[in-house]
Amino acid sequence: MRLVPRLGSGIPLVARVDELRRLRAGFTRAERGEAGAVLLSGDAGVGKTRLLTELAEFADGRGALVLTGRCLDVREGGLPYLPFAEALGPLATAEDPVVAEAVRSRPALARMLPLAQPGPLAHTEYVPVTSEHEVPYRPRPEQDLGQLQLFDAVLGLLTDIAAHRPVLLVLEDLHWADGSTRNLLSFLLSRLRAQRLLIVASYREEDVHRRHPLRGMLVELVRLPAVTQVELHPLKEADARAFVEALADGPLSPEVIASVVERSEGNPFFAEELLASCEDHEDLPAGLAEVLLARLERLSPDARRVLRAISVAGESVSHAALAEVAALAEDELDEALREAVQHHVLVVEKGGYTFRHALLQEAVYGDLLPGERTRMHAAYAARIQRIPQGRGHDAKLAYHSLQSRDFTTALPALLLAADEAERLGAPGAALRHVEQALEIWDAVPAAARPQDVDELRLLAEASYFAGTSGEPDRSIAYARSAVGELRADTDLERAVKTWRRLAESLMNVEGRIDEAVEAIGQAWELVADAKPSKTRAWVLATRAAILRAIDRYEEARQSAETAVADGRAVGSAGAEASALITLGALDDNAGEFEEARARLRDAGRKAREADAPNVELRALCHLGFSYEDHGEIGQAIGTYERGIRRAEETGLTWSAYGLELRARHLLLRYQSGDWPSESVTGAPARGVSSVLTARMTASWLPIVVARGQFGPAGKLLAELRPHWRAEPLTAIAAGGAGAELAYWQGDHELAVKRAREAMDFLDALDQGYRLSGIRLGAGALAAVAAQALAGRLRGDEPAVSAAVELGEELIARVRKAVALGRPRSGSLGPEGRAWLARAEATARCAVGEPDPELWARAVAEFGYGAVYEQAVCRWQYAEALLAVGEPGRAAEELAGAHETAERLRALPLRDAVRDLARRARIELPGVAVEAPAPRRDTVDPLTERERAVLERVALGRTNRQVGEELYISEKTVSVHLSRVMAKLGATRRAEAVAIAYDRGLLMRPAGQSVVRT
Structure with missing residues (x-):
């Protein structure tokens, strides 16, 4: 008997019923307009492709557009966006008018799909050299839009098509994806909303090791609500x-x-x-x-020879290429290929030959002798040199040349590949190519190196690409190495740009400002006496921004004004706009608000005219800051929204300023009471610094806490902690929201600890963050006041004394922060004054009875537009009024606080308001009045907490539901119930409820029967 296995698609699908059901359910939801994504994981050969084939057939049968792309293991460097190019490639020539129009209306797609849009990019896929070692150099614009325009174009394309018909996008072998592909996938998954779109990406679980670049991205993606995971386990016996x-x-x-x-x-x-x-x-x-x-040993020698040749290619290989590399006659090659295909070792795919499974390719490649491997790589490289292959030509040539150790050929190919990757908006791939060029630089004879390239240029390019691909530390390292390459005879302009590159790479990294000052000082020293030029104008503009950051305002103003003059003289509008932003910020510091805003508007207009979108977004950021600092919430929100739209239009949504605009906008939505129904932070593209994305998480965290989503809030809090030093604003958010989280959970000691930890950290890090101590101190004081009150109720004088002492220490720190802090606008703004008023009122509660006048002031101060914080103060104000016997006024404040809490779904605040109203016998609009407490002729054995638990059990709540309502753990609920049953002599929950009703320990609500469980 001859046992030749059939292809997997030739037999019925065995098992996998549950996995296939989940995939089909995901597609069905997508058909209804609930976009989603599935990450399908499993070991190599476990059946991922077969399962995806079944899903594709299912979707195709329901009229969906099925797009499939695969990643290839091309090792170092990679081919940017390869699976997306394969999946979306057929759309460039689609006959469907909707699809054609969606492609045609997005010129940025030409980077990925050259046939999609006639234009310059479509004719520059391969840049021929004019001499043996010459590498064309394309001047880079002052502001590069990067890969982000392409991202938005792909998202828009899929969205438009999905409006026409459901779309299934399948991406296989994600573990081989290059950085650009991972970035694009992350971007798409973060933007899934109401499109009729399902994205399924598969990867080998065992290949994603601890240091694999995909690992961190998966951790981020699984947090998205639209993303689910399906793990394909080995078959059971x-x-x-x-x-x-x-x-x-x-x-x-x-x-x-x-x-x-x-x-x-x-x-x-x-x-x-x-x-x-x-x-x-x-x-x-x-x-x-x-x-x-x-x-494979059963195959003929010619067939095995062909397999070895294909394994070296690492991708689908054409018949002509095989004939050349395998060195077989035409008839022999045909027979060898036919044999390999018939034995299901090779498959024919898009006119080429490839292994049916990647493990086969890996096994064959790994079995090659060193010399055999080198010769075949050299043969592929020679063919690529002779026959241009369009997109990815130079990356392939570089790869095969490196593997064959032909560094002389590899070096210029790597530089051309980096240039192509940059044009495609893939700075990560460009960085890797430049890094490879640096690795082999010394191995290439000086005479064989490209004429217009030296190590200094490579280091500067590496620094630039590292910065644009979200790796600031590597950007600094390469910039430092570039400075180390400067010599006495280095061209002046190159030396200036090298020092400025180092200054820029240092400027935006926390704790490196002193080094940035030194670096820009070196650049300025070289051009200080030079005539105005674009280089000098940019040095002056950068220098002005750095000097302002270290509070050398007068020098910063002089430098910025000179930059404006130089920029106008030489026509560098980008440098002029950058300097105008610094001047506007300095005017804001000096209290000249109208002048500041005029300069910032002018800077934004000039930057837009100069096609410098990053400078334009920076101008909008500072304009929004100006409005925000003065409590003009509406104008600030409008400005940030304009910036967000502009970032989306220019493809800079994930840039540093694009993220900052969204972060500030979300924080102001929190203040103004316009809370989004779900997270709008999005998942970051892999190329974006995690420090920047932490800003978005920090902006979202207060809403999560205020809504009582304590589990997710705790998770986000832990994720922020590693980013405190790199981005201190996350420490402020984590300290404030973390303290509030612990406060609502009743862990007042933890609340104080979190707030003080953040305060101590910021004080030690930079005195410029001293003002944050006002808000953090107020949060800690709320917990201290609760501790003091609990001590007084228990008659625990030592606890009360300790709380009073701690409260005095904290309010002293708050007052010190006010006295020594330096507000951006020169004087304490509305937000700072409001938090100070709240801190003073809370401190009074810690040392004695609450003061209604102090709370009235806090309510008034938050009236600038901080809706939620004002509602919290109204709740506290009502409690202070009740303490002095004014229930009428207290009822008004409670009603207002309750309305806000209900509208915002701020459940902890709502429940606190209702609890106070119940205890004070105050009716809240729209809230049913609870039945009066039952008369008890016997001693009540239950504590208040035990009664609260039993009351909710009587309403049919589960232990988990009771815990969520009372902000305690499910285990704690179980402990309370056990004690209740022991005290009442009950053996079951229902029996305990019945006994409590019979003994008058609980009042049965009208129409409510005893729970039966």
Whole structure:
């Protein structure tokens, strides 16, 4: 009997019922307008592709557009956006008018799909050299839009098509994805909303090791509500047995079935390969590589020679390329390929030949002799040099030249590949190519190096690409190395740009400002006496921004004014606009607000005219800051919204300023009471610094806490902690929101600890963050006041004394922050004054009875537009009024606080307001009045907490629901119930409720029957 396994699609799908059901359910939801994504993981050969094929057939049968792309293991550098180019490529020539129009209306797609849009990019996929070693140099604009325009174009394309018909986008082998592909996928998944779109991406679980670049991205993606995970486990023994039986063409002995099932360990591909290799029922090979190679031993020498040639290519190979590299005659090559295809080792795909499974390719490639491998790589490189192949030509040439150790050919190819990657908006791939060029630089003879390239240029390029791909520390390292390459005879302009590159890379990293001052000082020293030029104008503009950051305002103003003059003289509008922003910020510091805003508006207009979008976004950021500092919330929100729209238009949504605009906008939405229904932070693209994305998380955290979503809030709090030093604003958010979280959970000691930890950290880090101590101190004081009150109720004088002492210490720190802090606008703004008023009122509660006048002032101060914080103060104000016997006024404040809490779904505040109203017997509009407490003629054995738990159990709540309502853990609820049942002599929950009703310990609500469980 000859056992030749059939392709997986040739047999019924074994097991995988649950996984396929989840995938189909995800597509069905997408059909209804609930966009989603599935991350399908599993070991190599476990059946991911087969499962995706079933899903694609299902979606196609329902009229969906199915787009499929695969990542390839091209190792170093990679081909930017390869799976997306493969999946979306057919759309460039689609006959469907909706699809055609969606492609045609987005010129940025030309970077990925050259046929999509006639234009310059479509004719620059391959840039020929004019001499043996010359590398064309394309001047880079002062502001690069980067990969972000392309991201928005792809999202818009899929959204438009999805409005026409459902779309299924399948991306396979994500573990081989290059950085640009990962960035684009992350961007798309973060923007899934109401499109009729399902994205499914598969990856090998065992390949995503701890240091794999995909690992961190997966951690971020799984937090998105639209993303689900489906893990494909090995088949269970019964399913594996059924699979092996279905796989064979004829009956198998029980011994063979048992052996294959045991050795394959439930992996369908392993089982298929093991079965194919045991034709004569001989002992099976031990290792997987041996299994795979043993199967190939049955092929002819010519077939094995062809397989070795294809394994070196690492991708689908054309017939002509194989004929050249394998060095076989036409007839011999045809027979060898036919044999490999018939034995299911190769498949024909898009006119080329490739391995049916990547493990086969890896096994064959790994079995090559060193010399054999080098010769074949050299043959591919020679063919690529002779026959231009369009997109990715230089990256392929560089790869094969590196593997064949032909560094002389590899070096210019790497530089051309980096240039192409930059044009495609893939700075991460460009960075890797430049890094490879640096690695082999010394191995290439000086005479063979490109004429217009030296190590200084490579280091400067590496610094630039590291900065644009979100790796600031590497950007600094390369910039420092570039400075180290400067010599006495270095061209002056190059030296200036090198020092300025270092200053810019240092300027935006926390704790590096002193080094930035030194670096820009070196650049300025070189041009201080020079005539006005664009280089000098940019140095002056950068210098002005750095000097302002260290409070050398007068020098910063002089430098900025000179930059404006130079920029106007030489026509550098970008440098002029950058300097105007610094001047506007300095005017704001000096209290000249109208002048500041006029300069910032002018800077934004000039930057837009100069096509410098980053400078334009910076201008809008500072204009928004000016409005925000003065409590003009509406104008600030409008300005940030304009900036957000502009960032989206220019493809800079994920840039540093694009993120800052969204972060500030979200914070103001929190203050103004316009809370989004779900997270709008989005998942960051992998190329974006995690420090920047932490800003968005920090802006979202207060809303999560205020809504009582304590589980997610705790998770976000932990995620922010590693970013405190790199981005101190996250420490402010984590300290404030973390203290409030602990306060609502009743852990007042933890609330104080979190707030003080943030205050101490910021004080030690930079005195410029001293003002943050006002808000953080107010949060800590609220917990201290609660501790003092609890101590007084218990009659615990030592606890009260400790709370009073701590409260005095904290209010002293708050007052010190007010006295020594330096507000951006020169004087304490509305937000600072409001938090100070709240801190003073709360401190009074810690040392004694609450003061209604202090709370009235706090309510008034938050009236500038901070809706939620004002509602919190109104609740506290009502409690102070009740303490002095003014229930009428207290009722008004409680009603206002309750209305805000209800509208915002701020559940902890709402429940606190209702609890105070219940205790004070105050009716709240729209809230049913609770029945009066029952008369008890016997001693009540229950504590207030135990009664609260039992009351909710009587209403049919589960332990988890009771815990969520009372802000305690499910385990604590169980402990309270156990104590209640012990005190009442009950054996079940329902019996405890019944006994409590009978003894008058609980009042039965009208129409409410005893819970039966």
